[in-house]
Amino acid sequence: SSELTQDPAVSVALGQTVRITCQGDSLRNYYASWYQLKPGQAPVLVLYGKNNRPSGIPDRFSGSSSGNTASLTITGAQAEDEADYYCHSRDSSGNRLFGGGTKLTVL
Amino acid sequence: QVQLQQWGAGLLKPSETLSLTCAVYGGSFSGYYWSWIRQPPGKGLEWIGEINYRGSTNYNPSLKSRVTISVGTSKNHFSLSLSSVTAADTAVYYCARSKADSFDPWGQGTLVTASS
Numbered sequence: 001s002s003e004l005t006q007d008p009a010v011s012v013a014l015g016q017t018v019r020i021t022c023q024g025d026s027l028r029n030y031y032a033s034w035y036q037l038k039p040g041q042a043p044v045l046v047l048y049g050k051n052n053r054p055s056g057i058p059d060r061f062s063g064s065s066s067g068n069t070a071s072l073t074i075t076g077a078q079a080e081d082e083a084d085y086y087c088h089s090r091d092s093s094g095n096r097l098f099g100g101g102t103k104l105t106v107l
Numbered sequence: 108q109v110q111l112q113q114w115g116a117g118l119l120k121p122s123e124t125l126s127l128t129c130a131v132y133g134g135s136f137s138g139y140y141w142s143w144i145r146q147p148p149g150k151g152l153e154w155i156g157e158i159n160y161r162g163s164t165n166y167n168p169s170l171k172s173r174v175t176i177s178v179g180t181s182k183n184h185f186s187l188s189l190s191s192v193t194a195a196d197t198a199v200y201y202c203a204r205s206k207a208d209s210f211d212p213w214g215q216g217t218l219v220t221a222s223s
Binding site for chain 2: 033
């Protein structure tokens with residue numbers, strides 16, 4: 001499959017832990033990266049590689065991967081983490097592609 | 108710190124050609140690929156294609172027949188051309204620096220509407 005599949009929506013109570021997943025065959029061979037999108041703002045890279053955070057991204061964001069699934073975990077979710085999250089990787093031909101996105105609601 | 112600034116026409120008629128430009132400030136243009144990505148209203152992100160400073164390109168197969176990405180003569184600009192637009196091409200278009208496994212940073216985005 002050349003697709004990356006994400007749950008459309010996930011919710012988490014303030015201060016709790018939430019995992020957002022991304023499934024796809026290509027994830028067996030390529031790392032995923034993760035992007036946070038808020039309305040009216042440019043997308044922000046929050047994780048890349050094995051488990052790397054760009055400068056300025058809080059350490060409550062972490063990543064993992066197993067088989068065909070990559071995960072973004074937010075430990076101690078904050079109100080400002082409410083956003084859409086997209087995974088990115090490559091398909092079997094090396095073309096870049098995004099998952100369908102997950103809308104995270106912080107309750 | 109690298110910053111990307113993008114601009115271009117925001118309203119097109121069907122069949123016209125979309126044209127956007129992205130300028131790279133505060134960092135090296137060479138040594139990276141530079142991408143265009145779009146997000147239609149209410150939908151997800153779609154990678155359009157990328158170019159390096161030498162002009163080598165990679166395109167999304169689904170858009171390849173209509174897309175041209177080029178490097179500006181000043182070598183710190185790159186541009187997107189998308190021909191024969193339809194309403195389905197209405198989207199916020201972003202430029203971004205491509206790395207092997209990620210995009211960072213991104214431009215501010217440009218809303219392009221194709222409507223008669």
